[in-house]
Amino acid sequence: MSTAFLFASLFLLMALGMPVAISLGLSSMLTILFFAEDSLASLSIKLYETSEHYTLMSIPFFILAGTMMSTGGVAKRMVRFAVAAVGHLRGGLAIASVLACTLFAAVSGSSPATVVAIGSIVIAGMVRNGYPKAFAAGVICNAGTLGILIPPSIVMVVYASVTELSVGRMFMAGILPGLLLSGMLAAAVWWRAGKLTLTRTERAGSRELLIAFKDSIWGLALLVIIMGGIYGGVFTPTEAAAVAAVYATLIAIFVYRDIGVRQLPGVLMESGKTTVMLMFIVANALLFAHVLTTERIPQTIAEHIVAAGMAPWMFLLVVNLILLVAGNFMEPTGIILILAPIFFPIATHLGIDPIHLGIIMVVNMEIGMITPPVGLNLFVTSGITGMSLVQVTRAALPWLVVLLVFLMMVTYIPQISLVLPQLVFD
Secondary structure, eight states: OHHHHHHHHHHHHHHHTHHHHHHHHHHHHHHHHHOOOOGGHHHHHHHHTOOGGGGGGGHHHHHHHHHHHHTTTTTHHHHHHHHHHHHHHHHHHHHHHHHHHHHHHHHHHHHHHHHHHHHHHHHHHHHHOOOOOOHHOOOOOOHHGGGGGGSSSSHHHHHHHHOOHHHHHHHHHHHHHHHHHHHHHHHHHHHHTTOOOOOOOOOOOHHHHHHHHHHHHHHHHHHHHHHHHHHHTTOOOHHHHHHHHHHHHHHIIIOOOOOOGHHHHHHHHHHHHHHHHHHHHHHHHHHOOOOOOOTTHHHHHHHHHHHHTHHHHHHHHHHHHHHHTTTTOOOOOHHHHHHHHHHHHHHHTTTTOOOHHHHHHHHHHHHTTSSSSSSSEEEEEHHOOOOOOOHHHHHHHHHHHHHHHHHHHHHHOOHHHHHHHHHHHH
16 A cells, blocks of 8 residues: 555656656655654654765765866867867768767766767767758767766766665776767768768878877876776775866866856856755655665565566566656656666566666666657757757657667676676676
């Protein structure tokens, strides 16, 4: 009865148009009031305790680092390097855009930020060089999803905090899938460019390539600092996030000088707004997860699935279907916080590695970023191109096939996600 009431009240509140965070918190509160032994007086303590997780402290710092990199000229320098490296190939500007998204994803941790930072530079450039506008928009909209797959990823931090897994393992697990998806998108662009009559840029000389690399090295060094520091044992992922925030601020202000001291309060305010919004969702969702655990809802579901004899491959297929549907209507953080506590114990019962499950969920969240009606990347791409949401959706649809094929590969070839964590940590 408590299970039915919890989910019925959650979906009812969301259907009435209430924000996801409030729906999660209110449905949890009502369930505790009517079915649990906890008193309402303890709710404030529970709400505080659930959001006090040490890992979650990294989120504000990663957001600040990403905001600094997005506001500054890091994206422009990465685009220049990418064009110098691969711009001479067939469809080279679009391939360079994918490479630039890959590089920027490694310092931003956000898909919409990647689309804005890279797309606002390269889409106009591709159109000037004869690329169809829909082609350019579709490439950037899809390549921008790499922002939550290539570490550091805020979505991975949230998943790790909910499931109490190592953030370092999650980050390491995302590297190979991220590079593989980047390569698949670049290959699809190269193939599609062969069907179109697109101009090629001249091959950049070694001097231009070296200058472009040196110009972008300060931004690229952020990834080395984060990943090298974590896996070198210098600092924890949370400490790495703090170091990244300080480094990104110093680089943007004193090295690249793209942000003045007068602009700093505005950048801090922007990252603060994002942090407050995200942490409010996290706090309420963790209260929801607390109710799930207290009422043994995930364990009960897991026991029924195991008793029914569902094979692991069947369970993963169901997980993908649920997440693909959920991705159409909710943003990634909310989905992870609601469904990860349910899927996690079931996957454990079936012998599925929770790191593998995490990467599957993140890839599904990528797809959700480019599927209507709530695909954030669609809205962002529409905003920077002036195209309607319907036009952007049509432009992104052909490239969605690449992501779906990639999802099947990640789902049923677990070593894509697990080989690096096993080499480093085992």
